[in-house]
Amino acid sequence: MPIALLSPALLMVGLLFVYPLLFSLAYAFRxxxxxxxxxxxxxxxxxxxxxxxxxxxxxLVLATxxxxxxxxxxxxxxxxGENRRTVAILRWLYRWPLFxxxxxxxxxxxxxxxxxxxxxxxxxxxxxxxxxxxxSMLDWRGVVITFVWKQLPFAALLISGAMxxxxxxxxxSARNLGASRFHALVEIVIPQVKASIAxxxxxxxxxxxxxxxxxxxVIAGSPTMITVDMAWRVNSxxxxxxxxxxxxxxxxxxxxxAWFYLRQSVxxxxxxxxx
Amino acid sequence: xxxxxxxLASRMPKWVGALVxxxxxxxxxxxxxxxxxxxxxxxxxxxxYFPNKLPLRWGFQFWGRVFRPEAGAxxxxxTSVLIAMMTVVFSLLVSIPAGxxxxxxxxxxxxxxxxxxxxxxxxxxxxxxxxIARIFYGIxxxxxxxxxxxxxxxxxxxxxVWIASASFAAVNxxxxxAARNLGASPWRAFMNxxxxxxxxxxxxxxIFVFLISLDEFSGTFFVGVPDVRTLPLTMLNAALEGNYxxxxxxxxxxxxxxxxxxxxxxxxxxxxxxxxxxx
Amino acid sequence: MKxxxxxxxxxxxxxxxxxxxxxxxxxxxxxxxxxSQNMVDYVTDxxxxxxxxxxxxxxxxxxxVGPDDAGSQKILEKLQAQKAQPQWDVDVIxxxxxxxxxxxxxxxxxxxxxxxxxxxxxxxxxSKLALGVNVDGYVMPMFESQTAMAYNPDLVKSPxxxxxxxxxxxxxNPKQFGYNGLKNGMSGVAFVVGWMYAYSGNAAxxxxxxxxxxxxxxxxxxxxxxxxxxxxxxxTPGNAGTLDMLNRGEIAMxxxxxxxxxxxxxxxxxxxxxxxxxxxxxxxxQPYYYAxxxxxxxxELAKKFIALATSPQVQADGIVKRFNWYPGIDxxxxxSSLDPKAWAxxxxxxxxxxxxxxxxxxxxxxxxxxxxxxYEKQVGN
Numbered sequence: 001m002p003i004a005l006l007s008p009a010l011l012m013v014g015l016l017f018v019y020p021l022l023f024s025l026a027y028a029f030r031x032x033x034x035x036x037x038x039x040x041x042x043x044x045x046x047x048x049x050x051x052x053x054x055x056x057x058x059x060l061v062l063a064t065x066x067x068x069x070x071x072x073x074x075x076x077x078x079x080x081g082e083n084r085r086t087v088a089i090l091r092w093l094y095r096w097p098l099f100x101x102x103x104x105x106x107x108x109x110x111x112x113x114x115x116x117x118x119x120x121x122x123x124x125x126x127x128x129x130x131x132x133x134x135x136s137m138l139d140w141r142g143v144v145i146t147f148v149w150k151q152l153p154f155a156a157l158l159i160s161g162a163m164x165x166x167x168x169x170x171x172x173s174a175r176n177l178g179a180s181r182f183h184a185l186v187e188i189v190i191p192q193v194k195a196s197i198a199x200x201x202x203x204x205x206x207x208x209x210x211x212x213x214x215x216x217x218v219i220a221g222s223p224t225m226i227t228v229d230m231a232w233r234v235n236s237x238x239x240x241x242x243x244x245x246x247x248x249x250x251x252x253x254x255x256x257x258a259w260f261y262l263r264q265s266v267x268x269x270x271x272x273x274x275x
Numbered sequence: 276x277x278x279x280x281x282x283l284a285s286r287m288p289k290w291v292g293a294l295v296x297x298x299x300x301x302x303x304x305x306x307x308x309x310x311x312x313x314x315x316x317x318x319x320x321x322x323x324y325f326p327n328k329l330p331l332r333w334g335f336q337f338w339g340r341v342f343r344p345e346a347g348a349x350x351x352x353x354t355s356v357l358i359a360m361m362t363v364v365f366s367l368l369v370s371i372p373a374g375x376x377x378x379x380x381x382x383x384x385x386x387x388x389x390x391x392x393x394x395x396x397x398x399x400x401x402x403x404x405x406x407i408a409r410i411f412y413g414i415x416x417x418x419x420x421x422x423x424x425x426x427x428x429x430x431x432x433x434x435x436v437w438i439a440s441a442s443f444a445a446v447n448x449x450x451x452x453a454a455r456n457l458g459a460s461p462w463r464a465f466m467n468x469x470x471x472x473x474x475x476x477x478x479x480x481x482i483f484v485f486l487i488s489l490d491e492f493s494g495t496f497f498v499g500v501p502d503v504r505t506l507p508l509t510m511l512n513a514a515l516e517g518n519y520x521x522x523x524x525x526x527x528x529x530x531x532x533x534x535x536x537x538x539x540x541x542x543x544x545x546x547x548x549x550x551x552x553x554x
Numbered sequence: 555m556k557x558x559x560x561x562x563x564x565x566x567x568x569x570x571x572x573x574x575x576x577x578x579x580x581x582x583x584x585x586x587x588x589x590s591q592n593m594v595d596y597v598t599d600x601x602x603x604x605x606x607x608x609x610x611x612x613x614x615x616x617x618x619v620g621p622d623d624a625g626s627q628k629i630l631e632k633l634q635a636q637k638a639q640p641q642w643d644v645d646v647i648x649x650x651x652x653x654x655x656x657x658x659x660x661x662x663x664x665x666x667x668x669x670x671x672x673x674x675x676x677x678x679x680x681s682k683l684a685l686g687v688n689v690d691g692y693v694m695p696m697f698e699s700q701t702a703m704a705y706n707p708d709l710v711k712s713p714x715x716x717x718x719x720x721x722x723x724x725x726x727n728p729k730q731f732g733y734n735g736l737k738n739g740m741s742g743v744a745f746v747v748g749w750m751y752a753y754s755g756n757a758a759x760x761x762x763x764x765x766x767x768x769x770x771x772x773x774x775x776x777x778x779x780x781x782x783x784x785x786x787x788x789x790t791p792g793n794a795g796t797l798d799m800l801n802r803g804e805i806a807m808x809x810x811x812x813x814x815x816x817x818x819x820x821x822x823x824x825x826x827x828x829x830x831x832x833x834x835x836x837x838x839x840q841p842y843y844y845a846x847x848x849x850x851x852x853x854e855l856a857k858k859f860i861a862l863a864t865s866p867q868v869q870a871d872g873i874v875k876r877f878n879w880y881p882g883i884d885x886x887x888x889x890s891s892l893d894p895k896a897w898a899x900x901x902x903x904x905x906x907x908x909x910x911x912x913x914x915x916x917x918x919x920x921x922x923x924x925x926x927x928x929y930e931k932q933v934g935n
Contacts, residue, residue: 002382005372009436010388012369017395017429020406027402048930086296093300096307098482099533100314101490101507104526107514108310110791111317116802118313121328136804138791149310154483158438161479162445199441203434206396213515221735221789222934227399232737234401235623237923238656243402254397255390262386322822325706325803332822345598408635417636418643496628497635500617501584501643512620513591516814517794520821521591 028244041245048229048242053249055223056209059140060253063147064205068197070148071155075193076185079163080171098153106217109146113137113218142218143225147208154207155200162196163189198261206254226250317523337520341510341528348506348528355505356532358420359488362427366435366484367477369428374439374477375469378446392436395429400493408497418502426494431484438483442476443469478540485536489529583855585616586632587648588625589842592817592877593696594618600872605859612855621793621814622740626653633662633847642849645856648696651680651840655687655919664846664853665691670861675883679915680841686763686918693843694864695882697873700812700839700913701744702830702904704797709806716834717752723807724786732788732796732805736929739793745809746929747916748837749780757835760917760925770924777932784933797824809837812904816878830903836914841882866891874900880909 031040046053074094081087097105112118115136123129137145166189174184190197208214215225226246233243317323318337320330341348373392377385407426408417416422446469454464492507499505506525514522583605587594594616602614619625626649636642649657657663667673668691676682680698682690703720705713709730714720724731734742751757753776756769788805790796796808797818810830818824844860846853862868869881870891878900881888889897901909916922 002376002379005376006388009369009373009432010391012425013391013395013429013432016407016410016425017403018391020410021394021398021403023406024398024402083293083296086300089300090303093304093307095537096311098486099530099537100311100526101511101529103490103492103511103514104314104522105310107517107519107522108314110795110798111519112310112313114799114802115804116325119309122309125328138795149306157479157482158476161475165445165475195441195444199437202393203396203437206393206433210396210399212399212401216738217515217791217795220738220791220795222737224737227401228737230399231401231624235627236652236926238627240402247398247402250399251394251397254393258390258393259386262389265380320822324801324823324825330822337821343599345603405631405635408632409638412636412639496617496619497632500586500632501582501615504615504617509617512618512625515794516590516621517792517798517818517823518591518821519823 024240024244025248027240028248030241032239032241041241042248045242045245045249049226049246051223052226052229055140056225056250057253059143059147059225060205060208062140063144063151063208064201066144066148067151067155067204068201070152071159071200072185072190072197074152074156075160075163076181076189078160079166079189080181080184082181094156095153097149098157100150102150102211103213103217105146105150106214109142109149109214110138110217113142113145136220138218138220140219143215146214146218147211150214151204151208155197155204158200159193159196162193166192195265198264202254202258202261205257209250209254314523314526317519318527320520337524341521341524346509347504348509351504351506351509352528352532354420354503355489355507355529358423358427358503358505359485359532359536361420361424362431362488363481363485365424366428366431367481370432370435370439370480371470371477373436374441374473375443375465377436377440378443380444389437389440392433394433396433400430404494404497407494411498417498418500420499420503423495423499423503423505424488426498427488427491428484430491430494431487434483434487435477435480438476438480439473442473442480445476446472482537482540486533489533580611580613581852581855582613582615583645583852583859584643585614585646585648585859586629586644587616587618588621588629588650588653589618589648589699590621590811590814590817591618592813593648593842596872596877600876601859601863601868604868605862608862609855609858614859621811623650623652626650629653630657630660630662633657634660637662640849641851642847643851644847645850645852646859647845647847648842649845650842651684651916652919652922654689654693654843654845655684657845658684658687658689658692662848663689663692664848664850666846666853666857666860667691667694670694670857670864672861672864672883675864675866675887677884678841678882681882684843685916685922686765686920689843693845694860695841696844696863697813697869697877697882698839698841698880698913700832700880700904700909701741701748701809701837702812702815702832703807703837704800704810704815704828704830705807706800706803706825707827707829709803713807713829713831714833715831717749720833721783724783727806728786729788730806731786732790732799732808734790734792734796736926736934738791738795741793741796741809741811741814742790743926744811744838744916746780747922747925748809748833748914750776750917750925751838751914752835753779757914760921761915763918763921765918765920769921770928773925773928774932777928780929781933800824800828812839813877813879832904832908832912834912836912838914838916840916870896 028041029037031038078087078091115134120134124131170188171184174188210227212227212231215228230243230246233239316330319333319335321334321336322332323330376382377388411417411422451464451468454468490507492511495505495508510521510525585597587597597616602616605614606612619628629647629649630653667676676694678695681693681695714723733745736742736746754773790799793811793814796810799805800808801824812830815830819826844863846856850856864883866887869883869888873879873881874888874892875896880900917925
């Protein structure tokens with residue numbers, strides 16, 4: 001029965017994505033020059049782009065952690081905040097970047113975060129920094145800022161939704177017993193919405209991982225992220241082999257991240273069963 | 276603050292809390308609206324270059340360019356909205372049963388299935404689109420609105436399936452069992468208890484799917500062109516090459532259906548579904 | 555809950571009825587254009603309407619896929635994906651040089667040039683060879699695009715005129731020169747190619763062939779110098795990123811595509827007093843081509859369209875006058891269709907003599923690949 005419910009979705013992904021993906025992945029293990037199968041493309045990918053792979057991991061982990069922290073803070077305030085006006089303002093405020101396409105977000109940040117961009121110009125006009133101290137953030141910082149800016153509303157929407165549908169009686173009693181809001185958030189709210197936090201962060205992680213336009217438009221020079229390298233291999237050398245090897249690596253990254261969550265949920269399940 | 280608390284916050288005078296709160300909100304507002312303000316200025320900047328910190332000449336010249344009849348922006352916008360709505364309906368139809376099935380942790384191979392749905396997002400699409408297009412050409416889906424909808428739905432599927440699964444998993448099983456004990460069939464219990472309880476999550480996923488579809492342009496090129504043209508397809512290449520005015524105006528145009536859709540969903544939630552939650 | 559279901563069914567019904575309408579009666583000529591937005595606008599606003607007026611019942615529909623290899627690669631993949639189909643849905647394509655060569659080699663293009671009247675105007679070397687790949691007969695050049703150094707005359711009083719002078723200038727003015735590295739767009743690639751023409755010691759072989767696998771061994775000195783030079787430059791995010799930084803005064807000089815430079819000026823994103831300079835011993839340029847896919851549905855119409863697009867009158871009015879681009883066809887044929895002032899406008903910053911001496915093609919394909927990979931390994935790391 002459950003498989004019957006799953007089958008339309010599985011069929012769709014299987015036929016329209018996994019099947020064409022297999023064609024692409026086959027390239028990754030193929031030596032174009034000799035026609036033999038092997039890991040030659042992976043060797044080349046690591047030889048040329050190992051720095052970029054590490055750089056990508058660093059950017060993604062940082063952006064995901066920051067997204068998680070801010071999203072939990074926003075969700076927490078929306079759930080536990082006592083000043084109704086602030087809650088209303090925050091609720092209205094945080095969602096806007098959700099509606100901006102990734103490629104436009106990249107473009108906005110490129111003109112916003114540059115050395116003479118709008119941010120630095122604004123700070124200089126307010127006298128907060130001197131022109132000589134203005135720095136360009138068109139590197140990993142710019143990408144992390146863009147990603148967090150764009151993904152925060154997504155994660156916050158999911159997390160605050162989960163928090164809102166929680167049973168509030170436990171929070172109330174803890175607060176009545178004198179727990180601060182911070183303690184209520186950490187000890188009562190977060191454990192109950194752990195799954196939503198994990199899901200929203202994994203989805204944010206993979207969205208950022210596969211975004212091409214943001215690193216392309218924001219990072220100046222190298223190192224850069226592996227999606228840019230993939231595009232470069234395909235566009236400049238028609239080298240689908242190394243590009244797909246990089247795609248495989250990027251897939252493996254999300255696989256690892258998702259696996260942690262899935263294993264965790266399996267473990268919880270067995271604990272429940274054991275009880 | 277009616278209960279005695281020992282937290283630091285409550286010992287401070289009230290205005291300190293208000294000040295901190297106000298500052299944080301202002302900071303957040305600047306962080307969110309700074310880049311957006313940048314976008315708004317670009318939509319009406321006709322000349323903006325060094326050393327001017329603001330545009331030299333303001334005007335609607337580029338709006339005229341976007342809306343000139345030859346470019347067909349309004350038709351493309353309508354097509355985009357239509358495809359986005361179809362994508363949402365289709366995704367929900369497919370992912371509600373799938374999410375329901377996956378919400379049972381005892382399902383064999385559950386992790387594997389969840390990972391499969393993650394694939395379309397996890398593998399950068401650049402190297403896959405050609406192969407997808409080849410299959411679509413083979414089965415005659417290329418150049419149809421249905422083909423484009425499917426490509427968008429695949430991209431959005433991880434959101435709709437994962438979120439649906441999480442939403443159904445969060446449904447209190449005691450309520451479902453109570454309904455069953457009162458004699459409801461599994462179908463009725465699902466329709467009257469599980470689905471309404473999971474609805475807020477499902478609606479949130481609908482918003483994400485709508486936005487993914489509305490912003491997508493690479494898959495649309497491979498599957499839709501030349502017969503199906505969406506607004507992002509015709510305009511967002513401008514962003515990649517630095518045509519800020521055109522890209523900003525397009526983003527502003529796309530804001531309208533996005534926000535309308537979200538308000539629609541929220542209204543719909545409040546009126547009908549939220550009332551059911553907790554009953 | 556009932557209400558919601560009713561609303562859902564209702565909206566679904568409306569959607570389906572809309573989705574199934576929209577039949578069209580006339581013939582549509584489908585054009586896919588690489589290159590920048592202004593090339594798409596050129597077809598939308600000028601060439602398309604002109605062709606529609608001459609051919610009633612025909613509608614010209616154009617889609618842009620963006621500049622550089624990335625855009626033209628999309629055209630290639632679109633054709634590749636429908637290779638097995640009896641008829642293809644694209645009638646005219648406008649790809650860049652490298653991808654045109656690859657498409658010709660993959661058998662994706664139609665040989666049509668000799669069957670159109672304007673075929674005789676295709677006289678340039680680039681209308682026969684694309685990075686060393688034979689495309690003779692498959693293409694008509696739309697226009698010649700060139701890279702050059704853009705600079706701000708307020709900040710750079712006497713701009714360097716060669717790569718050697720640029721190195722001296724950059725040493726004196728650190729971080730004032732910017733380019734977009736290798737991976738973010740062709741203007742950076744062009745700068746690197748120009749560097750290799752200047753310092754690799756075998757510029758002529760790179761451009762004309764023959765290919766020799768041993769050549770690249772002699773490039774390490776040029777790369778090492780480039781790596782040292784990179785310490786004193788600002789890296790920019792992309793072709794547009796270079797123009798952007800010039801626009802905001804973050805750099806004073808950088809390599810750009812001439813056609814993009816003029817568009818940015820016209821759109822108010824660059825100060826009108828910025829100028830161009832072509833460095834010696836040369837910087838590369840390339841044409842964008844008109845080509846017809848091998849199994850295009852409306853091939854005859856496509857030929858007619860390209861014949862119009864490459865007629866001296868349209869090249870004069872459209873390419874030169876409207877956009878200030880270098881014509882793709884025989885310049886002598888174009889010149890006679892123009893008033894001398896419009897013609898002279900083309901050479902405001904860069905003289906015809908400079909162009910003749912310092913406008914170079916990109917290297918032939920195998921060298922081009924090695925040159926870029928060499929940079930990745932020896933400079934980028």
